[in-house]
Amino acid sequence: MCLAGDVCRAQDIPFPLSTGKTSATKHLKKPHDVTSDRSEVVQARRRIREDELDRVRSSQMYRDDLGRAYVLMETLRIVNNNLPYRLGEYGESIKIRELVYKDALRVSINSKVVCHSVVELYASTKRAWEDMLEVKRIGLAPIFIAFADFWSANVQAAKYLGLSLNMVTENFKFKSLLLGTRRFVPHYGERKGGIRIPFRRWIVDILRGFGLKPLDFFRATSNAGPDVKWMMTEGIKLKWQ
Incomplete structure (x- = not known):
């Protein structure tokens, strides 16, 4: 009842x-x-997937070179799911392409192709972000928030530095862009004065790569320790949030 x-x-x-x-x-x-929470989550994922597919179908590459679009989407699948780069070289993968896919999709996918596709995807994404950040600027006013952090990879026994840019869009939606990560292995001469100097230099370099300067940011935040906080406040002179 x-x-x-x-x-x-x-x-x-x-x-x-x-x-x-x-x-x-x-x-x-x-x-x-x-409705259940699970149904809402499933519907949200479905809408996101449909939006992504619509963008791909409306692209010039999809109309002109379907095989190239397939290679790039396979590269995203490999990278996002941490799959081996030579996944397309397996005998089973080759058989599936030969039996199921159309002639336009029977392209070679090996570790070399995936590496080139990763570079292509990064370069195109970086250009798109640079164009978007240029549009979002309001004169010389600082409107971005910097988020710097350390990440530990237990399998590799290594630490990575990461820098994200946070902002609010014209539709009042929060948006976060991961500008880059880097394995933190400074040389002995750099470690002699602590991690703050090489960390600051790397932050400034990656900002410069996107056409940004510390003056474009009005605040900084982080979940990391005192070294990161010092670098963001005293090193590049940002207010702490």
Whole structure:
């Protein structure tokens, strides 16, 4: 019996839940607008996926060179899921392409192709971000927030430095861009004076690579320790948030 509303409780209509039917779920969704958190998450992921597919279908590359678009999407799948670069060289992968894919998609995907595609994707993404940041500027006013942090990779027993740029778009939506990461292995001469000097130099270099300066930021924040806080406040003279 549905207990979500007075009318349903008065009607006393039973809904079987053990017969593999979805009538109870549909009833809760339509009259009462009740859905589970999992359904909302699934729908949100589906909308994001559809938006991404629409952007790919409307691109010039998809219309002119479908094979190239396939290579780039395979590269994203390999990188985002930490798969081996030579995944496309496996015999099973080759058989799948030969049996299932169209002639336009029967392209060679090996570790060399994936490495070149990674460079191409990074370069195009960097150009797009540079253009976007240039549009977002408001004269010489500092409008960005810097987020610097350390990340530890237990498998590699190594530390990585990361720098993100946070901002609010014209639609008042928060947006965060990871400008870059770098494995922190300074030379002995650099470590002699502590990690602050090489860390500051790396931050300034990556900002310069995107056409940015410390003056473009009005605040900084981090989850890391005192060295990072000192570098952001005293090193590049940003207010702490």
